[in-house]
Amino acid sequence: MSWARFPPFAAAMAGDRQADRVVPPTGIIARLTGFTAAAMAFLGVFALALSLASGRLAERWSSALANSATIRISSPAGQMETQTRAVLRILKTTPGVASARALTREEERKLLTPWFGPGLSLDNLPIPQLIDIRETGAGFDAEGLRQRLAAEAPGALLDDHSRWRRPLALAADRLRLLGLISILLLAGAMAAMITLAANAALAANAQVIRVLRLVGARDSYIARAFVRRFTARTLGGAVAGTGLGMLAVALMPAAQPDGGFLTGLGFAGIRWLWPLAIPPLTALVAFAATRFAAFRTLKGLS
Secondary structure, three states: OOHHHOHHHHHHOOOOHHHHOOOOOOOHHHHHHHHHHHHHHHHHHHHHHHHHHHHHHHHHHHHHHOOEEEEEEOOOHHHHHHHHHHHHHHHHOOOOEEEEEEOOHHHHHHHHHHHHOOOOOOOOOOOOEEEEEEEOOOOOOHHHHHHHHHHHOOOEEEEOOHHHHHHHHHHHHHHHHHHHHHHHHHHHHHHHHHHHHHHHHHHHOHHHHHHHHHOOOOHHHHHHHHHHHHHHHHHHHHHHHHHHHHHHHHOOOOOOOOOOOHHHOOOOHHHHHHHHHHHHHHHHHHHHHHHHHHHHHHHHHO
16 A cells, blocks of 8 residues: 555655654553554454454355255155155256255264264154255245145155245344444544544643744644654554454464354455555554544644
């Protein structure tokens, strides 16, 4: 990013050691400004990671359930095989069905293992027969298929996964939106803190500002000194906070198939570059907040 595209920013950050003496280089205000920027940047990295992870989660859930459906056959043991053949025959002639197969007992046991443990015996349990359906891109007429199943295989129930896919994808989208809102709130809180710090620094140096005005210093000259110093402090704190945040995210557990949501809370590939935008954006927020506070306070001191 070239700061030359922002003339007020470039002018404020050009540097003037004499003007920098207007702002005290150390003190509680300086430490609080740097700490606030570091804390907000650290939290911003996690909010960004949450937002991106939620987006990946929504895509994974949607793709896992899209273009697939399941038929569950519940019938007496003597009729199970007959109804299974009838359902497979119906699916073979149903437009939009790419493939269909009945799950074996071993596959059904694996599906139930997380709930009942590895020692489960299906021999004496009335486990329904499951049929896995893969759709074509156009999909099939779910209501029409349900009517055919009701007529030819009364024990078969169609589950097109829509009732699972919609709420899961909606929840992931809401989490992503929450992450973005959190980033905006952090930016707003940081702008408020920097504005208060700049006002305090200007008030503490009111006598120095009056002397500078007596010797001919313009308000724009004085304001640039405060803007430059506070923007530099904020940028330094944001760089430190972003670095610590990226390190903390890198130490999070890697995504695991059975690990749920929290194991995938991180960045992947080129998305590791996204947090690097936090320090310059933080500097722009600090620049705007300090500039507004400086000119407003200087006007009140006149």
